[in-house]
Amino acid sequence: xxxxxxxxxxxxxxxxxxxxxxxxxxxxxxxxxxxxxxxxxxxxxxxxxxxxxxxxxxxxxxxxxxxxxxxxxxxxxxxxxxxxxxxxxxxxxxxxxxxxxxxxxxxxxxxxxxxxxxxxxxxxxxxxxxxxxxxxxxxxxxxxxxxxxxxxxxxxxxxxxxxxxxxxxxxxxxxxxxxxxxxxxxxxxxxxxxxxxxxxxxxxxxxxxxxxxxxxxxxxxxxxxxxxxxxxxxxxxxxxxxxxxxxxxxxxxxxxxxxxxxxxxxxxxxxxxxxxxxxxxxxxxxxxxxxxxxxxxxxxxxxxxxxxxxxxxxxxxxxxxxxxxxxxxxxxxxxxxxxxxxxxxxxxxxxxxxxxxxxxxxxxxxxxxxxxxxxxxxxxxxxxxxxxxxxxxxxxxxxxxxx
Amino acid sequence: xxxxxxxxxxxxxxxxxxxxxxxxxxxxxxxxxxxxxxxxxxxxxxxxxxxxxxxxxxxxxxxxxxxxxxxxxxxxxxxxxxxxxxxxxxxxxxxxxxxxxxxxxxxxxxxxxxxxxxxxxxxxxxxxxxxxxxxxxxxxxxxxxxxxxxxxxxxxxxxxxxxxxxxxxxxxxxxxxxxxxxxxxxxxxxxxxxxxxxxxxxxxxxxxxxxxxxxxxxxxxxxxx
Numbered sequence: 001x002x003x004x005x006x007x008x009x010x011x012x013x014x015x016x017x018x019x020x021x022x023x024x025x026x027x028x029x030x031x032x033x034x035x036x037x038x039x040x041x042x043x044x045x046x047x048x049x050x051x052x053x054x055x056x057x058x059x060x061x062x063x064x065x066x067x068x069x070x071x072x073x074x075x076x077x078x079x080x081x082x083x084x085x086x087x088x089x090x091x092x093x094x095x096x097x098x099x100x101x102x103x104x105x106x107x108x109x110x111x112x113x114x115x116x117x118x119x120x121x122x123x124x125x126x127x128x129x130x131x132x133x134x135x136x137x138x139x140x141x142x143x144x145x146x147x148x149x150x151x152x153x154x155x156x157x158x159x160x161x162x163x164x165x166x167x168x169x170x171x172x173x174x175x176x177x178x179x180x181x182x183x184x185x186x187x188x189x190x191x192x193x194x195x196x197x198x199x200x201x202x203x204x205x206x207x208x209x210x211x212x213x214x215x216x217x218x219x220x221x222x223x224x225x226x227x228x229x230x231x232x233x234x235x236x237x238x239x240x241x242x243x244x245x246x247x248x249x250x251x252x253x254x255x256x257x258x259x260x261x262x263x264x265x266x267x268x269x270x271x272x273x274x275x276x277x278x279x280x281x282x283x284x285x286x287x288x289x290x291x292x293x294x295x296x297x298x299x300x301x302x303x304x305x306x307x308x309x310x311x312x313x314x315x316x317x318x319x320x321x322x323x324x325x326x327x328x329x330x331x332x333x334x335x336x337x338x339x340x341x342x343x344x345x346x347x348x349x350x351x352x353x354x355x356x357x358x359x360x361x362x363x364x365x366x367x368x369x370x371x372x373x374x375x376x377x378x379x380x381x382x383x384x385x386x387x388x389x390x391x392x393x394x395x396x397x398x399x400x401x402x403x
Numbered sequence: 404x405x406x407x408x409x410x411x412x413x414x415x416x417x418x419x420x421x422x423x424x425x426x427x428x429x430x431x432x433x434x435x436x437x438x439x440x441x442x443x444x445x446x447x448x449x450x451x452x453x454x455x456x457x458x459x460x461x462x463x464x465x466x467x468x469x470x471x472x473x474x475x476x477x478x479x480x481x482x483x484x485x486x487x488x489x490x491x492x493x494x495x496x497x498x499x500x501x502x503x504x505x506x507x508x509x510x511x512x513x514x515x516x517x518x519x520x521x522x523x524x525x526x527x528x529x530x531x532x533x534x535x536x537x538x539x540x541x542x543x544x545x546x547x548x549x550x551x552x553x554x555x556x557x558x559x560x561x562x563x564x565x566x567x568x569x570x571x572x573x574x575x576x577x578x579x580x581x582x583x584x585x586x587x588x589x590x591x592x593x594x595x596x597x598x599x600x601x602x603x604x605x606x607x608x609x610x611x612x613x614x615x616x617x618x619x620x621x622x623x624x625x626x627x628x
Contacts, residue, residue, distance in 0.1 A: 001513055002512070002515060005512045012500045308498055310496075311492075313457070315485065316486070316510055317513045319477050319478065319481075320478070396452050396458050399457070399492070
């Protein structure tokens with residue numbers, strides 16, 4: 001029996017029972033569509049997050065106090081000791097490393113910002129002018145922090161756009177004095193809104209000199225030191241240098257953690273890949289349901305078409321041929337449903353891209369292949385049982401059976 | 404061409420064993436025209452099914468063209484059905500979603516014959532049954548007599564040795580029944596061995612040899628002189 005004939009016969013059954021065919025096509029296509037859309041969301045989220053990190057640059061080392069971020073104080077806590085503070089002097093000491101290009105110490109906190117009777121709470125970042133270029137932020141108007149020594153704390157600040165409009169409305173902010181906590185400082189500039197940063201909305205923050213920050217929050221430790229290196233190939237070496245310099249400064253205790261931006265990026269990438277796959281697998285369950293539906297319908301088809309099966313046997317069909325006819329019919333159903341689902345899934349993705357331009361919906365290629373293959377395999381597997389039943393029918397009984 | 408040797412077919416019905424065929428011995432010659440008659444339950448359908456290799460005997464041998472079919476598996480029997488046996492049924496058994504042409508083509512599709520050859524053979528079969536102008540009609544668009552003629556075209560398209568007809572006129576009015584009978588008798592005259600199962604005594608009498616069954620045994624076997 002020729003493949004083209006098998007396909008033709010399958011096709012005649014599909015158009016013979018249009019309602020049945022359409023229902024099954026819908027069931028399968030919803031499954032495939034779900035896989036495409038969910039993985040598009042997962043992959044889009046991955047792209048978004050890694051994009052955020054990449055925008056920070058892959059040539060960054062991040063120094064934080066404490067031995068290990070995730071285990072908190074660890075042994076030091078048990079011994080009743082807390083890690084030594086990471087100070088501004090520590091940050092300055094890192095300039096002795098050749099490969100270090102820029103350093104941005106960071107303190108963070110929250111404080112009320114006031115102007116002319118208006119007040120709102122704002123996240124405050126204390127840092128140095130280098131922070132602007134390291135994070136690739138831009139100014140909308142005015143200037144960022146003045147380039148003075150880290151230890152000097154001139155009363156200036158740069159504010160986010162939203163803070164600006166809430167405190168000043170449409171009037172000019174640059175040059176005005178605002179109160180932050182118990183300090184007064186002059187607004188040097190307003191940040192442009194394009195800047196992206198993890199966990200921080202650039203539009204809502206206030207940036208002040210790092211020394212002013214430690215004084216404002218009455219804290220002796222920095223939150224982070226961001227180190228921008230010249231040559232990324234010497235990253236590991238630089239990391240070792242940082243560790244040994246700080247260790248020397250901390251009386252021989254290695255109580256800081258240095259991580260590469262790359263490492264963070266990599267782990268987020270992995271997490272989101274797993275997430276996308278998990279979403280895809282969940283969606284695949286609906287494919288399985290569609291497969292079971294196909295099996296049901298094919299079982300009904302076998303009993304409906306008993307007489308035909310008997311006839312085919314009488315005119316010389318081998319059991320294997322009957323089996324193939326039914327399996328191919330199931331595959332045609334699941335396959336065309338899958339193709340429909342692919343078209344639907346990708347079209348809806350395009351629509352979503354237009355509707356939500358900020359989020360990048362990226363249906364991964366593998367999702368299309370995998371869902372197509374899973375649909376075809378479920379067609380085969382769930383088509384097999386009905387097909388075997390058809391093939392095993394006794395020709396005499398089948399011929400005399402209901403037509 | 405056909406020889407049955409002490410052939411029996413038993414069915415288990417509940418806890419009773421029914422002898423549908425009971426040690427039947429029978430020989431049918433090539434190009435013979437045989438009618439098989441009997442009341443229902445006499446075993447005539449079972450005999451036809453066994454002759455058509457749709458059913459297998461419980462014991463005894465069935466030798467077709469010198470080949471003993473008793474030990475064949477499903478696929479071998481399917482092969483013989485395809486090559487040597489043509490079937491005609493009371494209810495026609497056409498596939499409703501296929502055209503007359505495609506229905507006739509079906510046995511050749513199953514045996515993998517090329518589309519060109521198929522098309523030629525279907526055309527000549529349609530011509531033989533006088534339905535060339537109905538090639539593209541679906542069964543539902545054809546009358547009963549036309550349907551049975553399509554079925555006959557299908558049964559001869561593989562050029563079988565034996566034509567087995569199970570009540571071929573049972574669902575037809577007298578006029579179209581007569582047409583169908585004439586058609587299959589013509590095929591018999593052209594060399595085909597014809598075996599007809601029928602209730603209809605008048606039709607039975609037309610054959611060269613009339614076999615009567617009762618309770619699975621041949622009770623009468625008469626030849627026209």
